[in-house]
Amino acid sequence: xxxxxxxxAGWLFVIGLYGVVSSRNYMHLIGCLTxxxxxxxxxxxxIGYHEGRPAPIFSDHPSGPAVDPVVQALVLTDVVVGAAVxxxxxxxxxxxxxxxxxxxxxELSPERD
Amino acid sequence: xxxxxxxxIVPLLAAALLLALEKVLPKRLxxxxxxxVAIFVAGLCLVISLETLDQPExxxxxxxxxQNGVVLGIAFVADPVGAGVxxxxxxxxxxxxxxxxxFFGDTGTRFHVLMLVLLAAMVGFCLTGDLFSFFVFFELMSxxxxxxxxxxxxxxxxxxxxxxxxxxxxxxxxxxxxxxxxYGRTDALNLAAIGGALDGHQADALVAMALVLILAxxxxxxxxxxxxxxxxDAHAVAPTPVSVIFSGIMVSIALFGAARLIWTAFAPLxxxxxxxxxxLLYLGTFSSLLGGLACLIQRHVKRLLAFSTISHVxxxxxxxxxxxxxxxxxxxxxxxxxxxxxxxxxxxxxxLMAECQDIDEIRLRGRAKHLPLTGLTFAAGAxxxxxxxxxxxxxxxxxISAAVEAQHPWIPxxxxxxxxxxxxxVLRATGRIFLGLGPASNGEAEGPGKPEHETPGRPVWLMLIxxxxxxxxxxxxxxxxxxxxxxxxxxxxxDHDAYGQLVxxxxxxxxxxxxxxxxxxxxxxxxxxxxxxxLLALLVAGLQLLRERLPAPLxxxxxLVLRPVFQGLDRLHNGRIGDYAAWLAIGLALLGGAxxxx
Numbered sequence: 001x002x003x004x005x006x007x008x009a010g011w012l013f014v015i016g017l018y019g020v021v022s023s024r025n026y027m028h029l030i031g032c033l034t035x036x037x038x039x040x041x042x043x044x045x046x047i048g049y050h051e052g053r054p055a056p057i058f059s060d061h062p063s064g065p066a067v068d069p070v071v072q073a074l075v076l077t078d079v080v081v082g083a084a085v086x087x088x089x090x091x092x093x094x095x096x097x098x099x100x101x102x103x104x105x106x107e108l109s110p111e112r113d
Numbered sequence: 114x115x116x117x118x119x120x121x122i123v124p125l126l127a128a129a130l131l132l133a134l135e136k137v138l139p140k141r142l143x144x145x146x147x148x149x150v151a152i153f154v155a156g157l158c159l160v161i162s163l164e165t166l167d168q169p170e171x172x173x174x175x176x177x178x179x180q181n182g183v184v185l186g187i188a189f190v191a192d193p194v195g196a197g198v199x200x201x202x203x204x205x206x207x208x209x210x211x212x213x214x215x216f217f218g219d220t221g222t223r224f225h226v227l228m229l230v231l232l233a234a235m236v237g238f239c240l241t242g243d244l245f246s247f248f249v250f251f252e253l254m255s256x257x258x259x260x261x262x263x264x265x266x267x268x269x270x271x272x273x274x275x276x277x278x279x280x281x282x283x284x285x286x287x288x289x290x291x292x293x294x295x296y297g298r299t300d301a302l303n304l305a306a307i308g309g310a311l312d313g314h315q316a317d318a319l320v321a322m323a324l325v326l327i328l329a330x331x332x333x334x335x336x337x338x339x340x341x342x343x344x345x346d347a348h349a350v351a352p353t354p355v356s357v358i359f360s361g362i363m364v365s366i367a368l369f370g371a372a373r374l375i376w377t378a379f380a381p382l383x384x385x386x387x388x389x390x391x392x393l394l395y396l397g398t399f400s401s402l403l404g405g406l407a408c409l410i411q412r413h414v415k416r417l418l419a420f421s422t423i424s425h426v427x428x429x430x431x432x433x434x435x436x437x438x439x440x441x442x443x444x445x446x447x448x449x450x451x452x453x454x455x456x457x458x459x460x461x462x463x464x465l466m467a468e469c470q471d472i473d474e475i476r477l478r479g480r481a482k483h484l485p486l487t488g489l490t491f492a493a494g495a496x497x498x499x500x501x502x503x504x505x506x507x508x509x510x511x512x513i514s515a516a517v518e519a520q521h522p523w524i525p526x527x528x529x530x531x532x533x534x535x536x537x538x539v540l541r542a543t544g545r546i547f548l549g550l551g552p553a554s555n556g557e558a559e560g561p562g563k564p565e566h567e568t569p570g571r572p573v574w575l576m577l578i579x580x581x582x583x584x585x586x587x588x589x590x591x592x593x594x595x596x597x598x599x600x601x602x603x604x605x606x607x608d609h610d611a612y613g614q615l616v617x618x619x620x621x622x623x624x625x626x627x628x629x630x631x632x633x634x635x636x637x638x639x640x641x642x643x644x645x646x647x648l649l650a651l652l653v654a655g656l657q658l659l660r661e662r663l664p665a666p667l668x669x670x671x672x673l674v675l676r677p678v679f680q681g682l683d684r685l686h687n688g689r690i691g692d693y694a695a696w697l698a699i700g701l702a703l704l705g706g707a708x709x710x711x
Contacts, residue, residue, distance in 0.1 A: 013290075020279065020694040029690065033282060040289045047297040070302070071293065074245060078289055081252050085282050088256065092263055092275050099268040105689055108272065 005046035012039035026093045026103040030086060037082045044071045044078075116164075117172040117191045120157045120199065121237045124150055128229035131222050138222075141215070147225040148210040151203050154232060158200035162193045169193075169605075171242065171616050179617065184303040190242030190616055194445065194606040198369050199239040201449055202362045205456055206232050208579035212460050213354035215571045224264065224352075231257040231358065235366060242616060244292055244302045244378070247370065251288065251334070255281050258363060262351045269565075270350040276690045277347035280340075283697060284333035291326030294319055295378075304377040305616035308609060312380065321708045324379055329701050331374075334367035337430050338400040339700040341423045342693040345407070345686060348419035353463030353567060356415060360422040361456035365448045368429050372441055372606070375433075380609040392707040393434035394517065398527045400427025405534025407686065409657070410679045412474040414462045414542055418455065421498060421535035425451045428528050432513035442603035443512025446595070450497075450505025453587035457580040458494040458539065461487050463567060464576050465546065470566035474542050479549025484573070488547030490580050495543055497587065499536020499650035500529060502643040504588040508596055510643075529646040536646075537653025544658050551658035 012035055019032030048068030054061065056069035097103055127150040131143055164170070169192035177186025206228065217224045234253035241247050259281070263274035296302060298319050299310035311320065329340070336344040344364065348356050404424025411417035429451070432444030464487050466472050469480050481488065497506050510532070514525035544550040605611070660668060685692075 009290075013286075017283070017694060017698055020283070021691045021698070023691055026275065026690075029279065033279060036283060036286050040286050040293070043290050044293040047293050071296065074289070074293070074296075077245075077249065081249075081256070081285070084256055085259070085278065088259055089275070089278055089282075092271050092278065095263075095266055096268065096271045096275070099271065105691060108688075 005042055009039045009043035009046065012036070012042060024104055024106070026096065026105070030089045030093065033089070034082065034086060037078070040078060041075050044075050047071055115172050116157060116161055117170065117189050117240060118174070120154055120161065120240065121233050123157070124154055124229045124233040124236070128226045128233070131229070132226045135222050143222040143225045144210065144214050147229060148207060150229060151206040151210055151232060154236060155200050155203035155207055158196050158203055158236065161191050162196035162200055165191050165196060166193050169612070169615055184301060184306045187246055188242040188303060188616060189240045190612070191240055192606060194602050195239040195373070197602070198366065198445070198448070199236040201452065202235045202239070202366065203232060205358060205361045205452060208456065208583060209354045209357045212357065212463065212576050212579045214575055216352070216354060216568050218568055224261070227257045227261050228358070231261070235362065238366060238370060242304050244295070244304055244307065248288055248292055251370070252285050254363065255285060258359065261355045262347050264352050264355065272688060273346040273350035276688065276693055277343045279690050280343040280693050280697060281333060283694065284330040287326045287701070288330035291323040291330070294323040294326070298323070303616065304374070305613045307378040308380055308613050309617060311378065322705070325701070325704045325708060327374065328371060329704055331367045331371040332700070333697065334364070335371070335426055335430065336364055336423050337396050337427060338403050338423070339696040341400060342686060342696060344423055345416055345419040346688055348422065349413055349416035353415070353459055353466060357456040357459045360419065360459060361452040364422060364426050365429055365452065368426065368433050368444065369448065372433055372444070375436070376607045376609055377612050388710060389707045390434055390436055392703065394431055394521065394524065397427045397430030397434055398524050400424065400430065401528055401531030405531040406678065407682050408535050408538035409653070410683060411538070414465065414472050414474055415459065417538055417542060418458055418462060421539065422455055424531045424535045425455070425498070427531065428510065428513060431517060431524060431528060432509070435513070435516040437516055438604040438607045439512055439600060440516035441607060442596070442599045443509045443516060445509070445603060446505050446590070446599055447509025447513060449590065450509055450587050453583040454494050454497050454506060457490060457583040460576060460580045461491050461494070464573060466565065466567040467569050467571055468573065470569065471564040473564065474545055475553065476564065477546045478551070478553055481546045482549065484547070486577060488543060490584060491539065491543040491547065493584060495536045495539035495650065496647060498532060498539060500532045500643040500646040503591065505590040506587065507643060508591045512596065525642065529642050530649070533646040533649035534653060536650035540650055540654035541657045544654060552661050
């Protein structure tokens, strides 16, 4: 099996984390967080993939070997969770912008507590 | 009817009901309703715990079990320890709902809804026997906690919630990736099935990586250094009733989850990496000291308590990292004792915010003299945190120290020092706020800009009820009977084979009564250590309060040594999410490195 998807998953994780670490804008930071999340999608789908097997949908063709539906279910759950978290984060950022007028961590950090 | 799933379904249904009927019901009804639900869940979990005392019980959702050796369904596995921790969580929630009576006045029922969902997630987290639903409950716990942190929608709470959310969400992704890898290796999500697939195999790099990822996620939740940065930001700004739950159970429950995974699924762990165990021991010890030191420079009382939580969870991590049943028993007793005491202290801080309309130690100096009972509870809590040989915290601390003493004789000393520092910091705050001692300003970090306050005019006696009852339980839960019972339960919990048999073969899973008796903890090498630690706490508090009366050279010398340390600590905890994420990456590298290095 190809090692490429695993490399991509690793790369997405690293580049996303780099984005979070170096971000200068909270909106951008949330984007980077979803990049990290994509790495888990790629990883999970790669784990369940089998070369040449069809999708695990048996309504239109006879049942037989297929790619693993369990990881796909996991990914679906994760997509839902991710959507909830992103929505929440965007709300927080929106409220923060309203109250402080900026989303730059450098300008925000002095007035903490 | 099987009771096990009911404990999760009831709070979820109650939350949905409350949300649906929000517009119709009288405003104040939510307080009482949520309290009743929490008490009901506590009772239910206690019943489950007692019923499974001799024999843990598996519940398969929808009746889907195992066919041809493949686990088809999702299982809850109720055992006395898991159900006991769930019951403890529900008890904390009950106290918190009582404390929060009238707190949210007319702002609707959102607080109660979120709290009930959080309770359901915690109960599910404790009872589940399936790795993926473990993740789902973990995530449900996180998301409700994010929303609760930001509840006040002020700029401080928004920033705290942001760093909390970002760091913990990265943690969730790590856990999911780890689960994926583990599933790729074992073809199983059921914890017992994973354990069975890993049994007898040397764990390879893939399993090691999965373990690192999953443990890292749990350590982020448990705020072990260097994953701890989000905690102080979040716990300090959340509404006080929420902080009670966060510090009391949400942090330590992650360590319980780690214990569950280690003993059900990762039983081969200690063949793999003694180095890994050592690293966890060091991280726990380091957290304990770091949290204690950081406590000393806080003047925001809730932030101070948050740092002390980091310190005490570090001690629990040491108990877990011992990877023995007595260590685990110590961790469990400590979890209960610390949860009660820290919850009560946060409630005390809540009384200050309601009655004095501030939470800044310096500005509050001498302003709480009219609240003697609250002051007494603060002092008592400080002494218990410092290690006073009384009650559950001491009992747990003793077991944990005994579990690691043989191999690392210095760790009990470091843990005692960490406790002493947190106790000293709380004592200092008590002296200044309730007695008006000490200078009106000193070396603590910059204070909060404007006074933070919470709903005034709530009856103080009502808020004192949960505080006093928490203290009573925390002090009374001690003695050989408690220790022996928990040791026995911990041994059953750590029985990897019995768990596998119970779930996979439907076997009895009944524990054989340990014939040779459990390894009773030896007498502490130094029974005076707790007293030394209490004395040290008094000394720390005294020195900080009496700074002005000390000889000048002494003050000069101490500030020469300590100032750089404190400034460095303050600079590290700077509220910058990017820095926190960088520390997370470093921590992850450390965990991974422990496996790679011999």
